[in-house]
Amino acid sequence: MRVGMFPGTFDPVTSGHLDILHRALQVFDRVIVAVAHRHQKQTLFSAEERIEMIRDSISKGDAGRIEIVPFEGLLVDFARARKVAGIVRGLRFVSDFEYEFQMALMNQKLAPNLPTIFLMPSEKYTYLNSSLVKEIVRNGGAVGGLVPPAVARSLKKKLGRAERQKT
Numbered sequence: 001m002r003v004g005m006f007p008g009t010f011d012p013v014t015s016g017h018l019d020i021l022h023r024a025l026q027v028f029d030r031v032i033v034a035v036a037h038r039h040q041k042q043t044l045f046s047a048e049e050r051i052e053m054i055r056d057s058i059s060k061g062d063a064g065r066i067e068i069v070p071f072e073g074l075l076v077d078f079a080r081a082r083k084v085a086g087i088v089r090g091l092r093f094v095s096d097f098e099y100e101f102q103m104a105l106m107n108q109k110l111a112p113n114l115p116t117i118f119l120m121p122s123e124k125y126t127y128l129n130s131s132l133v134k135e136i137v138r139n140g141g142a143v144g145g146l147v148p149p150a151v152a153r154s155l156k157k158k159l160g161r162a163e164r165q166k167t
Contacts, residue, residue, distance in 0.1 A: 004028035004117070005079050006071070006088040007071070009036050011043040013054045014133055016125035020090040021058070021066070023119045026075045030065050032082055037072040044134060045160060059149040076111035087116045090127045 004024050010017060010033070021151050024031045033054055037047045045053070047070040054068050071078045079087060087107065106117035121128075133143050137155045142154065 001029045002027075002032045002085045003032060003083060003084050004049070004088050005032045005034050005075075005082065005084040005167045007034040007075050009037065009043060009130070010050050010054060011045055011130050012050065012133065012147060012155060013057055014125070014128050014130055014147050014151075015145065016090065016092070016121045016128040018057060018148070019121045019125050020088065020119050022062070023121075024088040024117075025062060025065055027088075027117065027119075028085065030067065031088070032084065033066060033068045033076060034071045035068065046155070049154070051156055053148075053151050056150040074110065076107050078116055079114055084114065087114060089116055089118055091118045091120055092129075139150060 004027060006021055006024055008017065012106070015090055019094075021031060021033065035050050035054070043050070051070060053069050055063075058066055075087065087104075091097055091100060100116075100118065107114060108117060120126075128146055133146050134155065136143050136146070137152075137159050143155065147155070
């Protein structure tokens with residue numbers, strides 16, 4: 001059984017992330033969604049909240065082929081421990097490529113037998129990222145279609161509470 005790993009912050013998970021996950025399921029028998037516990041970015045949601053949002057966002061039909069877990073430390077160590085055949089990363093723009101290529105080369109140096117597989121999202125998601133979604137919600141905009149409905153509700157609840165605490 002070939003297992004892939006799709007790592008990320010997923011703060012929050014977007015329709016673009018889910019598109020890449022579905023594409024990864026076409027390549028691998030199973031996919032581990034590795035949710036970064038601590039990251040250089042400050043996250044809006046805790047790892048547990050992000051994991052729950054991803055669980056709520058995947059279809060019941062795919063649930064048996066997807067494992068969602070938090071991770072800390074080096075991704076290659078975590079992937080080796082899980083006997084992963086490849087790391088999945090999404091590429092939207094050329095600007096993504098520079099960062100992702102650097103990370104893939106470093107991971108290759110640390111784990112030569114662990115390839116990185118780059119997948120492109122559907123064209124309709126190439127502009128989409130979690131930071132933009134959060135900014136839209138902060139400014140009262142609608143994010144239908146950009147994130148699953150449960151994620152939209154969580155964003156409104158979290159950002160609404162954050163805004164009230166400022167005043």
